[in-house]
Amino acid sequence: MSEKTLTVLGSTGSIGRNTLDVIQRFPGRFRIHALAAHNNVEMLADQIDVHHPAVAVVFDPEAASRLREILPGNGATAVLTGMEGLVEAVSAPEVDQVISGMVGSVGLRPTYAAIECGKQVAIANKETLVLAGQLMIEAAAESGARLLPMDSEHNAIFQCLNGNGSRGLERIVLTASGGPFRDLPFERFGEITREQALAHPNWKMGPKISIDSATMMNKGLEVIEARWLFGLQADRIQVLIHRQSIVHSMVEFVDGSVIAQLGLPDMRTPIAHCLAYPDRLPLDLPRLNLAEVGKLEFEEVPPDKFSCLFLALEVLELGGGAPAALNGANEEIVAVFLDDGLLFSAIPTVLGQVVKKLKEILKQPEPPAGLRDVGSVKEALDADRWGRDAALAIINHAAYPHRSANIA
Ligand SMILES: NC(=O)c1ccc[n+]([C@@H]2O[C@H](COP(=O)([O-])OP(=O)(O)OC[C@H]3O[C@@H](n4cnc5c(N)ncnc54)[C@H](OP(=O)(O)O)[C@@H]3O)[C@@H](O)[C@H]2O)c1
Structure with a gap:
């Protein structure tokens, strides 16, 4: 069986680490062209040491400088940064499959670029499909890219079909x-x-x-x-x-x-299914005993x-950029919650207010770009931005109680 060459977006995250775990179990079966992360350069350096990719992308330029300083193996791995680096890492001609394993809407541009290049794209980064699902499906039909669902539920449906x-x-x-x-x-x-x-x-x-x-x-x-x-x-x-x-x-x-x-609930099973598709990898993991x-x-x-x-x-019923707006709002609200800035119970409340505002704004003759129709990746990201701004405006205006205030 021929070796498959991969780019792993989000290699330091949960999906990325599970992907590398599966890959390491099958020496000679996969080669890593690129690994990409946001700023966890310590873990990325360890991964580079094991997988020897030609390219590493660190989104944050300051973190990229740190990686260059600690990189093992005297510069055999080129370090790229930013969105341009991510797009370059997925588009290289030698890449057969891209693992879309970054979190959030920031993954849309590189995932879309991989689709435009006709790669096999294993999608865990669900936010990309929420933002621009129709564009991605249309682009795949045009380029011949194969989209492989890596999310466990969608991978299950894919297998059932x-x-x-x-x-x-x-x-x-x-x-x-x-x-x-x-x-x-x-x-x-x-x-x-x-x-x-x-x-x-x-x-x-x-x-x-x-x-x-x-x-x-x-x-x-x-x-x-x-x-x-x-x-x-x-x-x-x-x-x-x-x-x-x-x-x-x-x-x-x-x-x-x-x-x-x-x-059993173990992401390595759907990951292995995508990595080997249409073959199967003999994974040595605990088995289901009903x-x-x-x-x-x-x-x-x-x-x-x-x-x-x-x-x-x-918002799915509203169509257009409404799902992208909800996604952007949700990403912001979750980030504020994780930063101890919001009660858990406020998450649906703020989201409900964003959707209410969205419905009002969609009644206007000319709503902001991307909200009614998503004709491009830029418009999808515009709608996502609108949702983020709307959520933050609501949180700041209403001065929702902080979680820490509740605990005290
Ligand atoms: N985890 C699961 O079991 C699972 C299951 C199904 C679907 N998913 C989906 O898969 C995606 C990833 O989830 P996760 O749980 O693996 O998240 P995670 O553990 O938080 O990992 C996120 C990864 O994305 C990277 N990243 C974030 N922003 C980036 C940027 N601007 N440029 C490059 N890399 C960036 C992070 O790098 P740093 O480490 O440097 O920050 C990290 O490698 C999500 O969309 C999630 O919904 C996950």
Whole structure:
């Protein structure tokens, strides 16, 4: 089997580290052209030492200088910076597959560039599809790029469809763990600390997606992601809470057949599936033992408790740049929460106010660029920016109580 050459965006994050873990298990099967991170140069230097990429990208120029100082191996790895560096790292002719594993909308430009170049693109960075799903699908159709869903739920659906596209498909069912607060009464959401919100019961992930899982905004983003990856309207995408995180998602066909993909919650399985696609890698990881699991439970999502999911459905219905605006707002709000600047219970409140403002502004004859229609990556990022500004204006205006104030 021929060696596959990869660029890993977000190599120091949870997805990136799991990707490198899988790669290291199969010597001679993969070669790393480029690794990219934001500013964690210590970890990146260690990764360079192991994988010897031709290129390392450090988004932050000051951090890039630090990497150059500590880089092992006397300059065999070129250090690039900024968005230009990321785009160069994905576009190199020798790259077969790009792992889109950065967090947030900053991943859109390099992911889109990889698609335009016709690469295989394994997408974990769901925010890119929320911002510009239609553009990405259209660009892939034009360039011949293959998009491989790496998010566990979408990878599950991709596996269930088994290359048959949407033939005979009635709907898909995305499963959700329900996060750490599925059993906590909504009245107590104001007491939730950052550490509690970061402690996901089933998955080990980066901080932003962990908070999104706790609010269930993650599932809202995933519905939008599925809408584009599988070409389905929202009314054919159901969400169910499945606390064991064993059934990663399901598809239902017009004859009533339901096919599900099961496995232990370990991102290395969907990652390996994308890395080897269309082959399979013999992964030596703990295996699912259903007798040990005992029972698999499914329940509806309580709307009052997890309103973020329903806000995402609302913006999907609004269309155009509304999902991008919601995404930008959510990224800002989560960053403020992680910085101890907001109560957990304020996250859906602020998002709800952003969506209200968005609906009002969309009634204007000429709303701001990108909000009504997303015709380019720039317009998607404009809509994302509008959402960020709207969220920050609401937070600052209302002077929401800080989490630390609540604890005291
Ligand atoms: N973690 C999971 O299990 C999981 C599962 C499904 C989907 N996803 C999705 O995958 C994406 C990554 O999640 P994660 O949990 O791996 O996040 P994470 O652990 O926070 O890692 C984020 C990565 O992105 C890098 N990064 C951030 N901004 C960057 C920039 N401007 N330029 C270059 N690199 C940048 C970070 O670099 P530094 O380390 O230098 O900051 C880090 O390598 C998210 O969209 C998430 O929703 C994750």
